[in-house]
Structures are given as structure tokens and as C-alpha cells.
Amino acid sequence: MAASDMLKFTKVDQDYPTKRPAGERDDDFLEISRPFILEKAEAQSSRCSQCGVPFCQVHCPLHNNIPDWLRLTAEGRLQEAWEMAESTSTMPEICGRICPQDRLCEGNCVIEQSGHGAVTIGSVEKFVTENAWEQGWVKPISILRDRSHRSVGIIGAGPAGLTAAELLRRKGYKVTVYDRHDRGGGLLTYGIPGFKLEKYVVGRRLERLEASGIEFKYEFEVGTDATMDQLRSRHDAILIATGVYKARELQAPGVGSGGVIKALDYLIASNRKGFGDEVPGFDDGTFNAEGKRVVVIGGGDTAMDCVRTAVRQGATSVKCLYRRDRANMPGSAREVANAEEEGVEFVWLTSPAAFHDEGGQVSSVQGTRMKLGQPGPDGRREPEPGGEDFREDADLVIMALGFSPEDLPQMFGTPDLGVTRWGTLRADHKTMMTSLDGVFAAGDIVRGASLVVWAVRDGRDVAKTMHEYLLAMDAEEKAAA
């Protein structure tokens, strides 16, 4: 295909990878989309209009060179397309799978605006990178020069920490990653379910990082297994990329009843089960939805992951209670549609006020129906009590109301670690350094609960500023010698 064969959006219809039918996918944890085949990836890429000012690229947090790798894909130059995709991203196949493209690259594609349907950018990105893995084009991390006299400690093996680890290792630094879990990946491993992101995809990235000489210290909780001061004495620079894990709670009567559980505890148990781990909390039924009437409270992506997990575990019914309506919910419209296809019922404009129990075990959720008022600061209309009551029977209630940061200054024994009024870490806008010299921060712990692609972006940015910091350290030492 020649370059002139682009701009086919008037002739070739938008086509996403085929989804497995709901009845086929609703009892396994495999990804729901079948992969693109070569011809389809080429044809879909050829729809790109090669804009002079590519808004897709502007609105991709990584500023991926999207029009260029679409053209290369359309021309069948897949290795070059892959090289271009990986030049800006440490995890293109992961972002291609789980970015909310409708709000980022695809939502800003010019041909979407003109009513033709966006180029299916995320699916092409996934195809190009998966193909590169299959062809053996994804090479071990190459180290530019030896800088192992300097050592970096990274707290958190999520996408922000792993991205920084890869880029700093490439520069030649000695890199140690600490994580309190027994596996790396952060929420990619223990939050996001396999039907959105199969675990081998994260595992092979981790193996590549390990093979490059990055040291991973798992089951190592900073604050318990070492203080921040101890870590600072071991390394020349530290990155805090610990994410946000304190579940927001609902203050309501009956919230402590058996069967009222937190979303992340539920998802971690399910993901662990998928790895074949022993999970007593799952085996004793606490975190298993099988045979239960499940109510999930919340309207974000975590709630969507919970409802769809409950379907796969064999719940008898799954309802999602959300205090706003469909148009004003934070979760991705694509995920709501997937959940509905799989049999989830959404009960809009409902706010729980109490949990009733029988013998200490939850039996129903009671609350108020809401109506929508004026838009709030985020543009979404604010819910207000509508007066009427509702009651939903439930054997398992999963609270998915969002996350806030843990108290890191207290946990780490560093009262002078600056935080914002939301508890996220205060980091210098340009250097990404916290109030502690040589201690940097990136990802959700700075932004609050966000997206994988933003964590990758932060990891990329902070690797650069940490490198500059370490170079300055070398220069200072040389001048003093």
C-alpha cells in the first residue's frame, strides 16, 4: 500500500476488533476482544486523514506519533511502526488495551468529529505491539553506558515505577524496585481484571525488566520493612510511585455487616485466584460472588470491573447502584456497554443510606432516589435527594467509591514529606522532586486516582529529571575532588 492510499475514511468503515459474544465470555477472565488480523489493522490504519495538526497525538498523554505509525501500519511496514510506537511508550500494548480512548486519542480524532467514526487507534497500537512481541522485535533493554556507581530506589512496581525503572536502567543506573505485593505491576496485576488485560501481558514486561538487571524486592513495604531514611541512605535518589489505596468509605448504618466488602479487596482476591494462588478469603466465600445477589455501589471504572467480575464468578444477579445517571457517570461508556451485554443491571440515581442484615450478614441495601442538580466543578451534574426510597436485596455488597492516598509522611516516618490537602504528594512542577532532597514522586500518588497512560507519562518525565539530578551530583563531586 502506498502513502497516497491513506484518507480512506470515506470508503472504509470504522471497525473495532470483534468482541466475543457475551454468552461466550461471561464465565472466563480472558480478554473480550479478538485480536486484529493484519489486513484489518492495515485497512483501519488507512482511514487516518494524516492531519497537519493531529489532535489524537495532542490528546494522548504520551504524545504518541499516532499518524506516523498508522501510516507505517497501512503500508505494511510493521517493524518501523512498532519502533515508532515504542519510542514514546514503555507499554504500548497495555495502553492500547485499557486507555479510555474515547476520552483521549480517538475522542479527538478529526474524522470522529466529522461523523465518520474515529480511527481505531488503540486497537492498532495493540496489534502493532503484539505483532512485535510475536516477531521477536521486542529486544532486551539496551544499556547506553555504565552508571552503576549511582543507585536509584523506586517504591512501587506499578506503571509509573516500572516506566521510570526501565528508562533509568537504560541510562545505566543501578535500579532497585521495592513493592509490598508479591508480584510487580501494581494495579495492572492486582486491580484490573484479566478480561481487560490478560496477566501474561504484564508478566512478560516484568521479565524483560528483570532480565535487564533491575532488582525487584517484593513483599517489602516501605514504612514497615525499612524507613524512608534507611532507603535514602542506600540510594542516591528515590522515587515514590506508590499509587492511592485508601478506599473511600460510606458512613451508613450496617456498613460493617458481613458481606459488605471493599472493591479492591474483592478484585485482588479474584486476580490472585486467577494466578492459582491460595486465597482463603475467596475460598471461604467472603470475596466470591458465586450464587449471590450482588450489588456494587459506585460508577467508576473500579465499579465496572467489580460488576463484570461478579458476572464471571457466577452471581445470580448483579446490579450497579450509582447516584447520577448514565450521561453523568465517570466510568467509560464502553465498559458500561460491555457490562450491560453481560447482564449487569444499572440502577441509576440511587444513593444507599443503610445496609440491613440477617444474623450479621447483609440482606438488602436501602436508600434514596436522587435527581440531578446543577453541574459541579468537573462538569458533571450534582445529585440531590429526590425524596423517594428504594430497597435492593443483596447477599454481597461491593463498595467502589474511589480511592485516596494513605498517610505517607506518617507511614514512612518522614513528617517533613510535603502533601497537598488531598493527601497526595506535593512535587515540584518541573523537577517532580518532593520536599525531601533527592526524593521524587510520580503517578497516582501525585495526581490522585488517574490512568495508566498518565502513570507511564509521569514515569517517563521523572526518569528524565532524576537523571538530571544524578548527573548534577556527579558534576558536583567532580568539582569538589
Ligand SMILES: Cc1cc2nc3c(=O)[nH]c(=O)nc-3n(C[C@H](O)[C@H](O)[C@H](O)COP(=O)(O)OP(=O)(O)OC[C@H]3O[C@@H](n4cnc5c(N)ncnc54)[C@H](O)[C@@H]3O)c2cc1C
Ligand atoms: C480496579 C481498577 C481498574 C482500573 N482500570 C483502568 C483502566 O481500565 N484504564 C486505565 O488507564 N486506568 C485504570 N485504572 C487506574 C490505573 O490502574 C492507575 O491509574 C495506575 O495503575 C496508577 O499507576 P501507579 O504506578 O501510580 O500506581 P499503582 O499501579 O497503584 O502501583 C503502585 C504500587 O506501589 C506499591 N506500594 C504502595 N505502597 C507501598 C509501600 N509502602 N511500599 C512498597 N510498595 C508500595 C503497590 O503495591 C503497587 O504495586 C484502574 C484502577 C483500578 C483500581
Ligand code: SF4
Ligand atoms: S497511549 Fe492511550 S491515548 Fe495514547 S495513543 Fe495509545 S491508546 Fe491512545
